[in-house]
Each structure stands twice: as structure tokens, then as C-alpha cells.
Amino acid sequence: MILVSKMIDVELKGVQKKFGSNVVVENFNLQVEQGECVSFLGPSGCGKTTTLNMIAGFLEPDQGELIIKGKKMNGVPSNKRELGMVFQTYSLFPHMTVFENVAYGLKLRKTPKTEIQERVKKVLELVKLPHVSDRYPKQLSGGQRQRIAIARALVTEPSLLLLDEPLSNLDAKLREELRDELKRLQQEIGVTTIFVTHDQEEAMYLSNRIVVLDHGKVEQIGSPWDIYNLPASEFVHTFIGKSNRLNGTVISASERDGIVLRTNEGLALRASFKGRTFQSGEAVSIYVRPEKIAFSTGTGGGLQAEGRNEAQGRIGQISFLGSYAESEVLLGNTVIHVRMPSDSQNRIWTAGDTVNLQWKPEDVFVFPGKGNEAHG
Incomplete structure (x- = not known):
């Protein structure tokens, strides 16, 4: 039997970030396989969002290498990294319709109009909201707005999807529903995904692997089962579960x-x-x-x-x-x-x-x- 190893979509080698004298991310090493969903999990200030912003190109690492699809990304602008990003806030343009919001990235890429129509329609069907294309963000519920933000990130067919606490502004029931949707979408599309959260249940539910961070350091990387049942440190054991x-x-x-x-x-x-x-x-x-x-x-x-x-x-x-x-x-x-x-x-x-x-x-x-x- 021939074993075929999966392609590595994202690799961090000794990545470090300081703000002044404060080391926010220290010696971060990680490989994310193609199609995998990996969560960065930890308390506020642990360095998870800073790391995500370095992958996205919003921040530059002070040390180390950041590689996406085999290409070194240090110094490469965010818009050249072929990724989609969903933020904690929906960040939709209030003066644009849902269709215009979702199509925005395609228009910047000068995609032909007929193709824009097809791709926007397809992605709105994917998030189960084809009927709201003519509405404005203020006419949508919080859950619908976040679905549209996800659709906007997916419509450009990114090689990497980055999610920065996308469910934290929703009520408990809506969070659970959208969590189910995210898992369905990620598995259906197969896009490599990095998900930032402080919610351990979300991380356990959505992820193939979890990176547990504390004070800028990686405490453990493992499957949800390993993180819960085989904690590498006292911090991991006490942070995950009760x-x-x-x-x-x-x-x-x-x-x-x-x-x-x-x-x-x-x-x-x-x-x-x-x-x-x-x-x-x-x-x-x-x-x-x-x-x-x-x-x-x-x-x-x-x-x-x-x-x-x-x-x-x-x-x-x-x-x-x-x-x-x-x-x-x-x-x-x-x-x-x-x-x-x-x-x-x-x-x-x-x-x-x-x-x-x-x-x-x-x-x-x-x-x-x-x-x-x-x-x-």
C-alpha cells in the first residue's frame, strides 16, 4: 500500500512577534494540511489573533518564516495571499446590497460580470441565503449578516479561510446553529481553515486539531480528543473543560x-x-x-x-x-x-x-x- 501524504498549505517556522519589549508570539511552529481545520485557542492576550493577523498579512513577524502553499509570505501584501477572512464584526458595507457586498472582492479582481453573477448566486445558495441578495445589511439578522460575511470570504475561492472569532457576537442558540453551518461548509468545500476562538467548545466541535496558546507560547497541538484526554500541561487541563x-x-x-x-x-x-x-x-x-x-x-x-x-x-x-x-x-x-x-x-x-x-x-x-x- 502506498501512503500519500497531504500537501502542507500553511507553515509557520519559529515565528515571533513583539510589541515594544512585550513578546506576544514566541517561537510558533505549525504545519496545517490541505483541507484541515485548525483552531487557535486560548485566553485573551495569548497571541492567537496576532498570529492570525501575521498569516493574513496585516502584521509582519519579527522573526521566523510564514509559508502559504509552498511560498514564503514574509513581506507579501495581504491582497496577494489568496485568502478569505471573516472577522468578529461582520464588516459589511451598509450602503451596498447583499449581492454587492458578496461581489465586492470579485469586482476588485475585474472578474467578468456573468461569472460574478454565477459565483455570487452559487455561494449564497451555499450559505442558504439566496433570497436576500437584494436586501441591505440592516435588513438582516445577526446570523444572516455573519453568513453573508462568510459568503463574501468564500466567493473568491480562497486557498485559505481565516476566521477571527466569527461567532462571539451572536446569542447562544444562533451561535450553535452557525457553528453547525461552518462545519458543514468547511467539510463541503474542503477549504483549509484557521479558526481563532477563546471558546473551547467551538474549538473542539469544529477542529481537526487545536493549538492551545498561553502568553504567546504554544502549550499543545493535538486533536480535540488528545487535548481533552491527554493534556500536555496543567494549563491545558484546566483551560479545557472543568x-x-x-x-x-x-x-x-x-x-x-x-x-x-x-x-x-x-x-x-x-x-x-x-x-x-x-x-x-x-x-x-x-x-x-x-x-x-x-x-x-x-x-x-x-x-x-x-x-x-x-x-x-x-x-x-x-x-x-x-x-x-x-x-x-x-x-x-x-x-x-x-x-x-x-x-x-x-x-x-x-x-x-x-x-x-x-x-x-x-x-x-x-x-x-x-x-x-x-x-x-
């Missing part, structure tokens, strides 16, 4: 037997070995996600002979959140969040009940250092 934290100390650690821990509350726990080396007596932060914990019929005595982890606590409150219910369980002064599907079984538990919790060693993550407080 997690319970306990502070504690390593009792023993080995690749064969795993890691035995004691929390500051005196609870003995076990974690599977995940490649990190720890020393006996080392202070650590211990994490387990709410959905990995279940109510059990055990004794709640900590580390059990079978290797599972158990603890006993009291339910503080239960919150119903649609598809799941989340319980806050008090272990002394520490709150542990437990998330389970909201089926009929959960109705037997009420606030004030004493419960036993159980979770597997492989669902425990251990990181060096000691935090100041437990949080979910």
Missing part, C-alpha cells in the same frame, strides 16, 4: 504501580502513570473531571484494595442542566463537582445526603506544584 483539584503529596511513584498520593485532607488516592516522573514527598496538584466521578456503594475509605479511588462526602446542592445534573459534594472544606446524565436514577439523591464517590486511577491527572485553593 476539573476538580485537590492539593497533596506523592507517597510513592513508579511506572509499574502508578502513583500513590495523599491529599491535604488526608485522603489516600492512586493515579495511573502518564509519563511524568514524581519523587516521594513532592507537592502536587491532583485533578479529576466531574464526569469521571460516580456515586458508589463503597465505604468511602480512600484508596481501595481493588485500586479504585473512593471518598465519602455530603451533597451540598444539585443543579439540573438539561442533559446532565451536577452535584456539589463536600469533602470537609473541599467541594467536589460530580456530573452525571440527568436520568431518573439521579432523582434518588437530594441535598444533604451522604454519598460515596468513586473514580478510576486512569482518570486522575497529577501535575507538579501546589495550588492555593481547590476549584472546579
